[in-house]
Amino acid sequence: xxxxxxxxxxxxxxxxxxxxxxxxxxxxxxxxxxxxxxxxxxxxxxxxxxxxxxxxxxxxxxxxxxxxxxxxxxxxxxxxxxxxxxxxxxxxxxxxxxxxxxxxxxxxxxxxxxxxxxxxxxxxxxxxxxxx
Amino acid sequence: xxxxxxxxxxxxxxxxxxxxxxxxxxxxxxxxxxxxxxxxxxxxxxxxxxxxxxxxxxxxxxxxxxxxxxxxxxxxxxxxxxxxxxxxxxxxxxxxxxxxxxxxxxxxxxxxxxxxxxxxxxxxxxxxxxxx
DNA sequence: CTTGTAAATGTTATATTATTACATACTGTT
DNA sequence: AACAGTATGTAATAATATAACATTTACAAG
Numbered sequence: 001x002x003x004x005x006x007x008x009x010x011x012x013x014x015x016x017x018x019x020x021x022x023x024x025x026x027x028x029x030x031x032x033x034x035x036x037x038x039x040x041x042x043x044x045x046x047x048x049x050x051x052x053x054x055x056x057x058x059x060x061x062x063x064x065x066x067x068x069x070x071x072x073x074x075x076x077x078x079x080x081x082x083x084x085x086x087x088x089x090x091x092x093x094x095x096x097x098x099x100x101x102x103x104x105x106x107x108x109x110x111x112x113x114x115x116x117x118x119x120x121x122x123x124x125x126x127x128x129x130x131x132x
Numbered sequence: 133x134x135x136x137x138x139x140x141x142x143x144x145x146x147x148x149x150x151x152x153x154x155x156x157x158x159x160x161x162x163x164x165x166x167x168x169x170x171x172x173x174x175x176x177x178x179x180x181x182x183x184x185x186x187x188x189x190x191x192x193x194x195x196x197x198x199x200x201x202x203x204x205x206x207x208x209x210x211x212x213x214x215x216x217x218x219x220x221x222x223x224x225x226x227x228x229x230x231x232x233x234x235x236x237x238x239x240x241x242x243x244x245x246x247x248x249x250x251x252x253x254x255x256x257x258x259x260x261x262x263x264x
Numbered sequence: 265c266t267t268g269t270a271a272a273t274g275t276t277a278t279a280t281t282a283t284t285a286c287a288t289a290c291t292g293t294t
Numbered sequence: 295a296a297c298a299g300t301a302t303g304t305a306a307t308a309a310t311a312t313a314a315c316a317t318t319t320a321c322a323a324g
Contacts, residue, residue, distance in 0.1 A: 008272055008319090027310065041275065046311065051272090062194035063251065065281095065310065084245050097241055104252075109229055112259030113216045119195065120236075120252045127244030140290095140301055159281065173304065178282065183301090197281065197310095 007057075013037050014048040015057055015069070024066030024092050053078075061085070061092055063121055072096050080105055082120040088129035095122070139189075145169050146180040147189055147201070156198030156224050186210075193217070193224055195253055204228050212237055214252040220261035227254070 007015060017033055018025050031045045039045065049067055052058040056078035058067045063085070071094040082095040082104075104118050139147060149165055150157050163177045171177065181199055184190040188210035190199045195217070203226040214227040214236075236250050 010273075042311070043275085043313090044273070047272075062253075084243060084247070086245070093243070095241065095243075100239065103235060107232065107254070109227065111216060111225070111227075112262075113218070113254070113256050114262050115216070115254045115256040117255040118252060119255075120250060121194075122239070122245070122247045123249040123251075124245050124247040130244075130246050142302075174282070175284090175304085176302070179301080 007052075008048075010039060010044055011048045011051055013039065014045060015052055018052075018058055018067055019069040022069075024061050024064055024068040024090075026064075026066050030067075059083075059094070061121070062119065063123075064090075064092070066092075068092060068094070070094065079117040081118070082122070084122045084124070084126075086126035086129055087123050088125055088132075091126050095120075139184075140180075142171060142176055143180045143183055145171065146177060147184055150184075150190055150199055151201040154201075156193050156196055156200040156222075158196075158198050162199075191215075191226070193253070194251065196222075196224070198224075200224055200226070202226065211249040213250070214254070216254045216256070216258075218258035218261055219255050220257055220264075223258050227252075 013034055014030060017030055027042065027045050027049060030049075031039070031042055034045070049058070049060075053060055053067070056070055058069050059078075059081050060067055061083060068083075080101050082097070082100060083092055084095055085092050104120065107115060107118075145166055146162060149162055159174065159177050159181060162181075163171070163174055166177070181190070181192075185192055185199070188202055190201050191210075191213050192199055193215060200215075212233050214229070214232060215224055216227055217224050236252065239247060239250075
């Protein structure tokens, strides 16, 4: 069984918007969209985003300062994220490739670091943009 | 032979500061440090940073909005970067592991994406912080 | 049911990170 | 000398994120 997270009001509103959009959203664009629902300040958005990231419902695309809903059904892998990003159309999708995640989760070297988390971003051209 | 990049005045000043520090530096902290050398405005810093990233002399640590000098002697791998980040002391170092870079450079999946670049950040605890 | 505590909210102000727009100067070629 | 490309200088502003403080809600323990 996976843990059920009961989202609070703001968290629900903000998750729904990101989830419906299906693409990475920036904090202030979210803010703009939720103002009609009474969320007026950046901090309200950032607090919800922080929590949603923490529980794995969304991920931050670091190179874009944007947030996308987790596309791995059960979102157990907050600690192991990989994305592919098209540098032309900016389409982003989450990579779920068990070999890749196994490889990276088991990665270790002689540095003495104890790794507990990783984030990987691949860049390139998507199918559509390649053929243009 | 690798290509020699002749850095301009500002690029040299800013690269030297980052290189000497040996750790990730933030843009505005660089700005503060170089003001005695006549670089007064954020844009002057960002322009040099952009160029230095482009030619691979420095890398951006995306999750930290900070810049670190390339630690791979010849800096041929602007397009394949991996870092280890200690979440306790914030020490960052560049990972140069040929198996890892081979594995990731050759990665492909059935999405139709043509990958040309990646950036990987590992998080955890370094040797020192582990034993505290 | 009330008391305590953690989590969530609301609000204002401010800090931090990054870019736009425009004018000028330098560098190396033809 | 003329040109093209790169770099610089300066001011203003945009975009992203957090600090500080007051209040409220959720919910478990007594």
